[in-house]
Amino acid sequence: MKKFDLGIIGGGQLGMFICQAAKELSLTSVVYSNTEDFSAQRFCDHFIVGNYSNESINEFIESSDLFTIETENIPKTVLRKINRRKKLFPNSDIIEICQNRFEEKNFLNSIDNVSTAKFRLVKNFKDLEESLKFLGNQGILKSCKFGYDGKGQYFINKLNYREFEKFSFDEFIIEEVLDFKKEISVIICKTNQNFSIYPPVENLHKNSILRKTTYPAKINKRTSENAKNIALSISSKLGLVGILTVEMFVMKDNSILVNELAPRPHNSGHWSLDFCETSQFKNLILSIFDGKVKNPNPTQNCKMINIIGADYKKKEQLKKAYKFYDYFKGEIRPLRKMGHYTIKN
Template structure:
């Protein structure tokens, strides 16, 4: 059956108005669509370019009703919006992805159990519902291990690496003082060669397209840089792509998904996490792909054919974190960046700067990935000296 297509002039709703919501809004407006942004934060950058702006908690029923009357289809920029809100909205219009998909992905325990039940490889894990259970989970999995909150948490927040008994004792204390009903997941620490991710786009008719496999490098739990294409053998890239497609098919997801994987020291691939929306590691698509991840999100939300994912050149994307943004927006740093061949600056327009906050990114393009990598390395060294 042919999916209903939303024509330009329709209004797309997006839950969340941070940088991902902003870049979705930019793509949608360019393609002729209106955008209704709902974000409780009045300073969220997408509000400034939205056709309709809703600044209220996601629990506000009156705003929910007004938002639903305006939106012809709805998507999201963040997986931690209330699943029950998404399920309510999809009674009246397409919700991409669905509330049911969101429920699986929002909870790391549910997500790991879902993947395991489909015979998709994940790190060994154990459910933790109390400080007492943490000790027994450590006994089963051994150390080192990683304890994560089952819900919420991103960019390293809500995660603790346990390497010895003192770490276990410290996290036990955190768990004892947590609110009732909280759950955690303990995962076996994975010795990996590199972290990979794959963007998979799936339409309502089941059609899929996949972007090249990328390599991600983190600092303090926050993505530092993404290299595309990843420096991996063809067979590893093919396996990573196939696993990622299987994940999204199993979810029956519609929209843009990012599947994060570990390439282990023994050569196997393990699924780390899934994001049901455009991803930081996919920002390179804005500059070096024929169709960006954000345009794909518009296409999937509107029932349009998915775009091609052709890579036009190698690239390295570098995040600007906290005060680092000052190194490229004033003085010699501003001049030097714009004098760099192949460098493209993206600023998110966030008015408040704080440690660990993503303020923008720079994509370095070149005919050879080695050239882009070296230029990015020099840039990172420069902003570290300046901040």
């Protein structure tokens, strides 16, 4: 089989942008997708569709020597197989930590200057009752695995917790409900030689889905530096080579609690495509191939707005007014990210 420069697991919009960044640097890409209709199909040089079976994964592994991901929801066996036989960025150990909320939070709290919301592991209803008391009679129950965009999350308090007596507790944690001031994120690209940190951006969510990202985040300089230092501490402890997104809460006293990690490019970094000299996607490629990443050098205050569900029907109007990015998804569904646009602030 012909060899391609970069293998990408996942063919969604993040994979699409990774393919485009690779092409801009004259690199070829091969995508592995577990669905037949996927965004990156228009931009990759080759693709393999499969269900993570040995046969299709082995074909994918033989198609390149260097690999990255656009989703962390990948079987551990697949990650380890790629990591064992080729090079994966970030490596499988990092991705596995980020796959499990309980392991991730334990890892984060092992770092000196990093804290998270209070949390407890919940394996049964008795655990839920005891944890609820510990957290002040309310909390957010979250699946340890495969949770994104609000999936697998439940708000629980003393009024509704008995509804969960017959709930199937597989792997869940319950977190305290935070009275935070705002949500921010920091993206860091790192190699063994250098690192590049994108300044904090402010994120607005609705129904647990990102709707708007604003650069710069409206936080003071000390809080901004603290956020960047936290991201650097986490990436250094992980031994990161590649990209990492750190989602954070800014509390009312300007202290920071880390929410979660994403070992891949992030929706909140899409503004970098238009308003940075080096986008998050290009820096990911550089971290893999060049050994050195570049300073993002933001050029303009801006906003990124996600197009969700039926709002996609307005795309022709949006194209005329803004820099619009189409994710080329075949089916419009409620709460599905269909595209985004950016505007000068």
